[in-house]
Amino acid sequence: MLKRLMGVISILTIAGCVATESEAQAPLQAATLTNPNSQTHAELQQAIASLLSASGVIIADNAFTQYSQEVIERAPHKDANGLLIMGRSTEMPDAIQMLKQGDNCLLRHVQSGNTTTLLQTRCKVEKP
Numbered sequence: 001m002l003k004r005l006m007g008v009i010s011i012l013t014i015a016g017c018v019a020t021e022s023e024a025q026a027p028l029q030a031a032t033l034t035n036p037n038s039q040t041h042a043e044l045q046q047a048i049a050s051l052l053s054a055s056g057v058i059i060a061d062n063a064f065t066q067y068s069q070e071v072i073e074r075a076p077h078k079d080a081n082g083l084l085i086m087g088r089s090t091e092m093p094d095a096i097q098m099l100k101q102g103d104n105c106l107l108r109h110v111q112s113g114n115t116t117t118l119l120q121t122r123c124k125v126e127k128p
Contacts, residue, residue, distance in 0.1 A: 004053050014101075017043075025088055026101045026102035027101070028099045028100070028101050028106070029099060029100050029101070030068035030069075030097045030098070030099060030100075030125070030126040031063060031068055031099055031105060031123035031124060031126055031127045032064055032066065032067065032068055032098065032123060032124060032126050033063075033064045033065050033098070033122070033123055033126055034122045034123055035122060035123045036061070036062070036064075036065055039120055040118075040120055040121040041059070041061065041063075042123075043118055043119070043120050044059060044064065044107070044121065044123055045057050045059055045065065045117070046059070046108050047116050047118060048072060048096055050116060051096065051107060051112075051114055051116060052072065052094055052109065053077065057072060059072070059076075064098045064123075066111075067126070068097055068098045068099070069095055069096065069097045069098075069110070070095070070096050071093045071094070071095055071096075072093060072094045072095075073091075073093040074091055074093075081100065083089070086094035092095040094109060094110075094111060095109075095110035095111065096108070096109060096110065097110055098123055099115075100101065100123050100124065100125055104117055104118075104124060105117070105118040105121050105123040106118065
C-alpha cells in the first residue's frame with residue numbers, strides 16, 4: 001500500500017514539473033488587458049515602477065487595453081509656477097510591453113529586457 005501511494009505521489013510530482021516546464025517554454029505573445037479595474041491598474045503601476053527603478057509612475061486608466069506596448073516618459077521638473085526648470089528634456093522615453101506566456105501575463109521593459117510577472121492582471125493575446 002505504501003509503495004503504491006509513493007508511486008502515485010511520484011507521478012503527480014513529475015506531472016507538476018512537466019506542466020511548469022511547458023508553461024515556461026510557451027511562446028511569449030504580445031497581449032492586452034482584459035477587464036481592467038483599480039486593482040489591476042495599481043498592480044501595473046507598481047510593476048512598471050519596479051522595472052524602471054522609479055519610486056512611482058502614473059499611467060492612463062486605459063493603458064494596455066488597446067495596444068500591448070506603452071511609452072513611459074519621465075515627468076519634467078517644474079518650479080512652483082509650473083515652468084520647466086531644466087528646459088527641454090532630451091531623455092528617451094521607456095517602452096513597456098505586456099506579454100502573455102501560457103496563462104501568465106508579464107510586463108517587459110523593452111530597452112533592458114527585464115520582465116516581471118503580473119499576479120492579479122489578466123490579459124489576452126493582442127489581435128494583429
